[in-house]
Amino acid sequence: MATGTLFFLIVGGAGVGVLALALLGTELLQFGGADVDGPVSVETVAAFAGASGFGGAIVNELLGGRTAGMVAAAAAGGAVAAIPVAWIASRLSRAARNMRTDPTPTRDDLVGALGLVVTPVPVGGYGEVRVRLAGHPVKLNARADRAIPVGAQVFVVQALSDTSVHVETY
Template sequence: MSTATVAFLILGGLGVAVLALGLLGGELLHIGHPDVDGPVSVEAVAGFTGAFGFAGAIASELLGARTPGLIAAAAGVGVLAAAPTAWLALRLARAARNMPTDATPTRNDLVGSLGVVVTPISATGYGEVRVRLGGQPVKLYARSSAPIAAGAQIFVVEAVSDTSVIVEETQHVR
């Protein structure tokens, strides 16, 4: 393995290290408005450096790069691979950061939910119910003005806290 190949591999490894930094959320040369990416994002630097290093190492080995001209040719191959990789890394990182997501469910979203009693609810104490919140099953403490047996279907009337609700028994709807 030539010295040029080792140097290219080190650059490729450096690109992987920069990618690890990018995954932690940092940015290099952040200029301008705080909500806008700087001219060079960590993801673009990682994509460019990694592709340049690894493509250059492959070309160096295939060309047997022992002369300055062949090393420059291997570096040219690295640049040809690195430019589109950096552009793609930048586009993918921006798409991931700007991806629309649903609002985080709150306890107000519990009101009106249907569920089932898991632990019987006594007239004076709490039991447990399971409802779906944001498509996920959630187990909550529940109170009711009348006792409700396990397995009964319930309707959430009020969300007292994030983990506690007031419920009423409903008829089993099919």
């Protein structure tokens, strides 16, 4: 293996490592705020470096890069190969950052939810109910004006806190 090929492989490996960290959400090389990447994102630069390194290594081996001219040609070939890869990484990272998501449920969303008593609710004390919140089962502490047995269907009248509710039978 030529020395130039080893250099290109190291550059490609470093680029892929930085790309993996950037795509996994690591705030690498971000000084200031979360959106302060400059005109080109870290993901784009990392993808370009990785693809140009590996592309350069392939071209260098195909050319038998023993001279400085052949290594320069391999670097140019790697850069040509890296342009579409960097563009794709830029588009994917932008799509991931700008993805629409549902709002986070709050305790106000509990009011009106239907549920099932899993631990009896005594008068003046707490039992437990299981309700569905945003499609997910949530187990909450529950109070009621009268005792409610296990298995009874209830609905939430009031959210007392983030983890406790006031319920009535359904």
